[in-house]
Amino acid sequence: MIKVAERFDVSGSYLARVCTVLNVPRPERGYWSKLAVGQAPKAEPLPDARPGDQISWSKDGELQVAPKPRLPPRRRLDTPVRIPRTKLHGLVLGAKEHFENSRPVDEGAYLRPFKKLLVDVTTSKDCLDKALDLANDLFNAFESVGHRVVIAPPDEHLRGITLDEREVRGKQRNPYYHSGLWSPNRPTVVYIGSVAVGLSVVEMSEDVLMRYVNGKYIRDADYVQPVRFRDYTWTTTRTLPTGRLRLVAYSPYWRVSWSADWQETRQTSLRSLVKSIVPSVEAAAADLVGKLEEADRQIEIERIEREAAEERCRREEDRRRVEQSIQDSKEHLGKVIQQWSNLMSIERFLSGVEQRTHELPDDDRVGMLERLRLARDFLGTQDPLDFFRSWKTPQERYRSKYPGTGSGEANP
Template identity: 45%
Template sequence: MEPDATPSAPFGIARDELYERVWAAPINHLAEELGVTHYHLARVCEALNVPRPPAGYWQKKAVGKEEPRPALPAALPGDQVRWNRDKPLAVPRPKHVHRRVERKAAARPHRPMRHPMLMGVEESFRKSRSDEKNEFLRPYKYLLPDIAASSNHLAVALDLANEIYNALDLEGHRVMFSPADQKMRRIHVTEQEVPRKDRKYGRYHTGSIWSPRRPTVTYVGSIPVGLILTEMTERVTMRYLDGSYVREDSKLVRTAKPWQLVHSWTSEQDLPCGRFRLIAYSPLANVNWSVSWQDTQAADLKSLVPSIVARIQSSEAELRALILAEEKAAARRRKEWAEAEERYRRQEDRRAVEQAQADSRRQLAEIMEKWAAATAVERFFMEAERRLEQVHDERRADILARLALARAMLGEQDPLTFLSDWLAPEERYQPKYPQP
């Protein structure tokens, strides 16, 4: 566990400030000053894309032979620009991999370079909670590209995502996980190829489809656009045969013997169909914008990639207008909420004043009752003592003793002590607002 932040950086450090401090002192000394390990500080520098002094820099600087420090790279949209202890670090930018060009590369079939977001993810997708052929993969890992596919069509999904991601990157719209220090949401996606009122996916028709912990986004200018690639489902008639459900149009059912069909029955299910839908949407809260494309008989999704990129590029002005409208609506909601809070505080203040007045009146009524009771007791003893002055026989000593016992039993009851314990309304509660 890291120690508390020092007074010099109570809430974190801005990217440009971290750059200056990393090049002003060795990383071990700076890490100790900030209360973290130098390994963690190195991770922070990678996440914020802050260059660090190379090995031997400080020894060379001591003898005046250090190399000039590199400039701080410009921050791109979506980059983390501040390190806060209470927020997770961003995933470092992927480093460019230079591939060696072989002499006879042209003779080989051309395969597009794998997008950094998709390198090595197939194995993670296949480490799934269920690997049923009639279900979507549900990987254990949650920091993966936003792709939902069945096991049989995962390779197709990754190739399709690679085409889309690379096409966006070529146009300057890098694809990445949503920044860890920003709140972005993922919209609900309907996986049915043909929208229906009912849903029959999974066992008991309540199956859930995997979704990542953080959205996959691309940036149009400075505006994030979420990307979801999902395999669609189609409504299929299934027959229960030999202990499992199989498609009604499968070879197993067509070749089944009549006696095998006697105790079988059919049911409808929504199964992955191998066709895909891409959804582009706004991951910003309360900004409702989305557009989708899907495989059809007229055109497959891969052939639509150029038009997809063009549509996403052209959405900047539309999204900016929606974001501006939402910012105005959010400001209006904040103002209405503040006004409602102020009304509530005034009502609570007025209620507390009224409660204090009621409590003071009730306590005063109780004091008056006690006062009356104490006065009656005092009158009783005074009247008894007055009458006792007229008694001169042997009863006088006995009555005096009994009066003393009675006074001792009741104790001293001074009505003024009751009044000194009374609290006025202003002593109970001080109003925060002027009262009418």
């Protein structure tokens, strides 16, 4: 383990945890000593990856692209959905303690547990047992017909859903509205084959008229007016959990938006609907595969169109720069010619001064010749070849990335 860990620049204990996450068997403690004396146990084979298993790891966090979702063979109609009442599903086992270890909330409000890698259940403390019992029945029902329920693995990049917990959903909420409800880091999903369907259990809410009495709010329906004296109270409306549950099944894939829900009433419990929910989710998963394939096709079309548009922009920019290089080269050549012409005019003037200088007395002639030398030094070279060498051709300014297609590009 230590030698392999060195290849990834991690510790042996860190790599051991990675193997545990990926379900990769590794030698037990003392294996190499036993191997030296011929008493080592037989190496365990690498188990087949199941839907929902993390199958890749990267130190920098960049994981492989998950395979495309595919459905399993159709389940036989005579295969019954069973709900073993005594079996506690792994996601529900121990979850109650974590939910009760919640951030401080008002009495009767939704729990906000500190742990973020939990089964996707949103509920108040009074309804916690009921919600976990529903989740347990639902998960066991799915697994009774071969569908695995897990917390989504990190390498599939599945997303959760923004819940609307209202029992009576009226107009759509403001997109910037934040309910403050707890939500897990990763969604809870059931795998129908390798197709993931998100599952979320939420206790619904309703608007309740509350009355402030003696330092706290109580339901106005529970308030009893004192007989002997008068309370100074007031009322307000608050959104509170109802004790009734809703199950939401949804697409955890960002490229497809789909959801369906089942909710209980005052007369009907959701636990009685679990067996009928399973085939409904199976049918939805079959439709989800088609929607994902269509979404992938549209994404590929958009990618091709986007790349074509980017290529057109690059070619247009290349053509513009070629034309600009030609224009700049022409202007530069004109400036070079004009500079040389101006220099020649000055040189003719200086030549005339030099001729007149020879007519001056010796003392004056020496000083004037020195001034002429300084003037010519200021002017610099007068060789037309030096001026012409400073000129840059269009190809020297910019060479087209698309030879033969640049507008106005001269042949080399």
